[in-house]
Amino acid sequence: MTDTLTIFTYDWVPNGPRGFVRDLRLRWAAEEAGLSYKVDTVPFDGRETNHLDRQPFGQIPFLTDGDIHLFESGACLLHLAGKSESLMPLNASAAADTLQWVMAALNSIEMVTVPWWFLSLSGHDDAGLTGWMDGRLARLEAVLSTRDWLAADRFTVADLIMADVLRVPKLRAHGERPATEAYVIRATDRPAFRKAHAEQLAHFRAADALR
Ligand SMILES: N[C@@H](CCC(=O)N[C@@H](CS)C(=O)NCC(=O)O)C(=O)O
Structure with a gap:
């Protein structure tokens, strides 16, 4: 082929x-x-x-x-x-659910986490940025405490992108988020x-x- x-x-x-x-x-x-x-x-x-x-x-x-x-x-x-x-359900409602979580990964989570680890790598920790990120990650932790996957009751492209955003070691070592950690392990254990x-x-x- x-x-x-x-x-x-x-x-x-x-x-x-x-x-x-x-x-x-x-x-x-x-x-x-x-x-x-x-x-x-x-x-x-x-x-x-x-x-x-x-x-x-x-x-x-x-x-x-x-x-x-x-x-x-x-x-x-x-x-x-x-x-x-x-990766993307055919059902319109499940597809919309998946799409909103793809955007959340890129726009609500990664938008904060990338500047955070970038600044912390260069030794310029910013308390305001850390607080902003911690708030977002706490909300995500609450969501992930209720289910294995973000959308459509199964693994989708939303989990692929969210798990990739979250699996950065520095981020995993920052704070205690057991449901998020289990989620990252679940996603990255996939063949x-x-x-x-x-x-x-x-x-x-x-x-x-x-x-
Ligand atoms: N928003 C872009 C970011 C891409 C990105 O950050 N790429 C990195 C590699 S993972 C890169 O090319 N870095 C080199 C550079 O920025 O000079 C995307 O998600 O595709």
Whole structure:
């Protein structure tokens, strides 16, 4: 079968982000959905300018599906989810439920968590930002205390993106959120995640030999 789906990542990254580079979101989705895909690369060095025509911020991931070109991991995930009921329910009400939680992951949670860990990595903790994030995570903890998955009574693309946002070690070590922790473990124990994760690590490990 010809691969029409191509997931783009960097040819190499330093050790730190390996296992967390966002092509993993797309690999994971394709694995969950049983979609055939290949992985291609753009150079990490010179990323500020070398592929702006394909990702306007010089980042990865981006995706091609035949003539369709997409950047932003959230947009790419929704595109992939549209190909498989395993990620996006067909029922309109369950699909709306799923969509709102995808947006919540990206807009209500990740919008706060990324600046938080970015500042804390550089030693510039901000009490206001931490309080804002803790409030959001506490609300999410309350939701996850009532169910295994966010939407549609089963794993969907909303869980894939939310779990990926939440599985950052620094975030997991910050505070006590047992339902959230169990949720992250439940999601990342899935065979599709394990395969995607292992293949990303192997991809960057193979690139070390070429540098
Ligand atoms: N909002 C973007 C963010 C993409 C992003 O942060 N990509 C990282 C890798 S995980 C990257 O390319 N970093 C290198 C850089 O920003 O120069 C998305 O979700 O696709």
